[in-house]
Amino acid sequence: MGSGDQNGHRSPADFLNRKPEELTESDFIYDWNSIEKIAPLSKSRITFFDETLRDGIQSPSVVDPRIEDKLKLVHLMDDIGIDYADIGLPGAGARAFEDVMAIGREIRDCKLKIQVACAARTHVNDITPIVDASQKLGMPIEVMAFIGSSPIRWYAEGWELELMLKRSAEAIDLAVKSGLKITYVTEDTTRSRPEVLEALFRNAIEHGAHRLCVCDTVGHATPDGIKNLLRFTRRFIDSLGVNVGIDWHGHNDRGLGVTNAIHAIEYGADRIHGTILGVGERVGNAALDQVLFNLKLLGELPDRDLTKLLPLCELTAKATHVAIPYNYPLAGSDAFRTATGVHAAAIIKAEQKGHSFLADRIYSGVPAGMFGREQQIEIGHMSGESNVVYWLRKRNVAAEPDLVKRILSSAKSTDHILTETELFQIIQEHTATRTKA
Secondary structure, eight states, X not given: OOSSOTTTTOOGGGTTTSOGGGOOHHHHOOOGGGTTOOSOSOSSOOEEEEOTTTTGGGSTTSOOOOHHHHHHHHXXXXXXXXXXXXXXXXXXXXXHHHXXXXXXXXXXXXXXXXXXXXXXXXXXXHHHHHHHHHHHHTSOOEEEEEEEOSHHHHHHHTOOHHHHHHHHHHHHHHHHHTTOOEEEEEETGGGSOHHHHHHHHHHHHHTTOOEEEEEETTSOOOHHHHHHHHHHHHHHHHHHTOOOEEEEEEBOTTSOHHHHHHHHHHTTOOEEEEBGGGOSSTTOBOBHHHHHHHHHHTTSOTTOOOTTHHHHHHHHHXXXXXXXXXXXXXXXXXXXXXXXXXXXXXXXXXXXTTOTTTTTTTTOSSOGGGGTOOOEEOOXXXXXXXXXXXXXXXXXXXXXXXXXXHHHHHHHTOSSOOOHHHHHHHHXXXXXXXXXX
């Protein structure tokens, strides 16, 4: 949608009598989100980096998925166009290494488009297993080599800058010598001093790192902090006259994970990290599923088909033993569900107008149909007659006045939404009563 007055000061009477096919979304929705928006969020192509199978499973409350589920997950990631997946830290042990090999083989043999990366400390002992896996698989594996960069980390570890520069250089040199691309990941970047970052960045770039990953490891950053940090990083890279990409890796400790990821795109990051459902340590990482569907709604991903995003969320929940909260955006059970009479009546009236997107948006900022879901109308103590009629007709049950009244009376006397079992029990009792009569 364009900026300014999208409807040209139209009144409802100007389009109420027009045919549904003559109407557009801008006839119904004035989009304040697009005011003064004159360009995409980024001039670069934005790519997405999934951390579910590495950083995500560091959460103490999740289960490390079975390898069968990991293989299914990478297929779904590929289906929705996620560009990269961190498939593990092979230096962590034999099982981690074997999982990396199995996932790598699946991606290679099935010719998936998704590209593979593995995490490592900036230590040759962690880089060597990645090199080994890459050679055995006959496919490239990007190295994500991380090191703490903030004063608080350095103090706790007793590190000196010279030691960190030496370790970083040795790790990067090994990856580059082995023909692997390497992203240099500064942990806790959002609490690090600029002069230290300059030294670490310069060292990494001089030794061959092709990307820098700016990390909000403890969820400290606000949008202003991201703007300042990413502009600093971009200016530094430009001052060296090199072509080095910038990753953004954020956590959700302040509840800003998704918001920060979108701001990071606007301020210069061209690859965004996240996990499905936001799984990860403490309160988790930025939820990549939410980042994707928000960008879709912002018009940034016009050709991206996200209808398999919901199955990806559901499989992630099953594989990691994480329950999806009922009010979770898009994937939650209540995301498109209402039992309120006024809301239900509006949805029903919108459906009767015959316009495909009207009912999907009148009480929803996220159109369910775009992501493979649909609006649901339930029956509870705040419902009206329209809820009952709609529910019955959806199930091919005649909306007889006495039945509608009976169901609504039962609903008004409860403190919860009536379940399918309860409703069909009422229908059965009504049918039995009518038969006797």
